[in-house]
Structure formats: structure tokens, C-alpha cells
Amino acid sequence: SQQGEEDPQALSIQEGENATMNCSYKTSINNLQWYRQNSGRGLVHLILIRSNEREKHSGRLRVTLDTSKKSSSLLITASRAADTASYFCATDVLGNAGNMLTFGGGTRLMVKP
Amino acid sequence: DTAVSQTPKYLVTQMGNDKSIKCEQNLGHDTMYWYKQDSKKFLKIMFSYNNKELIINETVPNRFSPKSPDKAHLNLHINSLELGDSAVYFCASSQGLAGGRETQYFGPGTRLLVL
Numbered sequence A: 001s002q003q004g005e006e007d008p009q010a011l012s013i014q015e016g017e018n019a020t021m022n023c024s025y026k027t028s029i030n031n032l033q034w035y036r037q038n039s040g041r042g043l044v045h046l047i048l049i050r051s052n053e054r055e056k057h058s059g060r061l062r063v064t065l066d067t068s069k070k071s072s073s074l075l076i077t078a079s080r081a082a083d084t085a086s087y088f089c090a091t092d093v094l095g096n097a098g099n100m101l102t103f104g105g106g107t108r109l110m111v112k113p
Numbered sequence B: 001d002t003a004v005s006q007t008p009k010y011l012v013t014q015m016g017n018d019k020s021i022k023c024e025q026n027l028g029h030d031t032m033y034w035y036k037q038d039s040k041k042f043l044k045i046m047f048s049y050n051n052k053e054l055i056i057n058e059t060v061p062n063r064f065s066p067k068s069p070d071k072a073h074l075n076l077h078i079n080s081l082e083l084g085d086s087a088v089y090f091c092a093s094s095q096g097l098a099g100g101r102e103t104q105y106f107g108p109g110t111r112l113l114v115l
Helices: none
Strands: A004-007 A010-014 A019-025 A029-037 A043-050 A055-058 A061-066 A071-076 A085-093 A107-112 B004-007 B010-013 B019-025 B031-037 B043-050 B053-057 B064-070 B073-078 B087-094 B110-114
Touching: A004 A085, A010 A019, A019 A029, A019 A085, A019 A107, A029 A061, A029 A071, A043 A055, A043 A061, A043 A071, A071 A085, B004 B087, B010 B019, B019 B031, B019 B087, B019 B110, B031 B073, B043 B064, B043 B073, B073 B087
Parallel strands: A010 A107, B010 B110
Antiparallel strands: A004 A019, A019 A071, A029 A043, A029 A085, A055 A061, A061 A071, A085 A107, B004 B019, B019 B073, B031 B043, B031 B087, B043 B053, B064 B073, B087 B110
């Protein structure tokens, strides 16, 4: 199974609502990143949170990390139709050389106008 | 002025053929990667190169041979294509060697369909 697994696999909300996506991982990490992928496009980095951080903000994004539960969440507030995309978490596993990211399977978010 | 570019964008070919995908980054990064994204959207690293040297090879069949002529380019050659090779292949780059601790910049992907 994947090191990072997102939940839910798919999420559909109305514009203006908040969207929360969760990521669970199995092995202790150095840091965790969230990426976004628009349909037919490459991935775009959103935010990186280190293992000694608990929360990080970037605009309408809020990421939390709970290393005791091996989980992270991505919250998008006041969602817009343009937020429709797949969102992936990626982990840098503790103990490796720091040169590899392991991705989860993604959450497909649809924001209806 | 695209940061990470790949060619071709689409590739449709017959089983057994040999094909290449090219990647170039103009970010001045030292490390480049190839990822494979399957039909279920799982993204898995295949290779990474740092300054033209192979760093990661994630048990990819040796039909796949990456080549890095310089640190701005990382090409992927695939011999004897199989149906299971159908996927989207993404190239990415990061500034230093610690790609797991840095932002990775992705290309637009190459959609490979093997018939």
C-alpha cells in the first residue's frame, strides 16, 4: 500500500464552502508536502510542512501535521470553482537521503459554481 | 519561458516499439526526476539525476533508460514498449539534491498510450 493515502478519494462541494482533505502515512517523515494537479497538467507545489511544525498557512490554505497520528490535513477555505483539481500529499521519509518524495493517490476535489 | 518542458505531449505507439521522451528545465536546478502516473492517478518516482549522475532508480525495468546529457536535460528512452507502460510520465526538477525537502517543479506530462 502507499506511504501516503489521501481521504476522501473524491470530494464535491459548493463554491464558498470549505474543503478538507486528509493524508495518512505509515513511516516517520522529515517533512510533508501538498501538491495540486489540474486536469491534464503537471503538479504544482502548494505548501511544505516540516515534522517539527504543527500548522502552516498560505493564503486560503491551512495545513496541519500530527506526527503522533501520522496524518496531515489540507483545508481550503472559501473554495472557488478554480480550486477544482486533484490534491496530493507527498512525504520525505525519515532516514532516507532526503532526495525522494513518495506521493499518495490524491483527492479529487470538485467545486461547483 | 516554461520552467520544465517535456516533449512530446502525447505519444501513441504500437507494442514492441522504442520511444523517447525529452525533458528540459531552465531553472538552473541540479536535480531532475522522472515519475510515472498510472490510470488511478498514483504517482511513483522512477529515476532521479543530480548533475548528470543517477541518484535514484526505483526498480524500474531496464527497458527504461534515462539519459542526462547535461544538468538541464533528462531524457527517457523506453525499449520494447508494453501495454502496461501506458501512463502519464512527468519530469520534475528541484534545486539541490534533497528533493524530498524542497519544492519540486513538474513538467506538463507526456501521455503515452501503447496499443
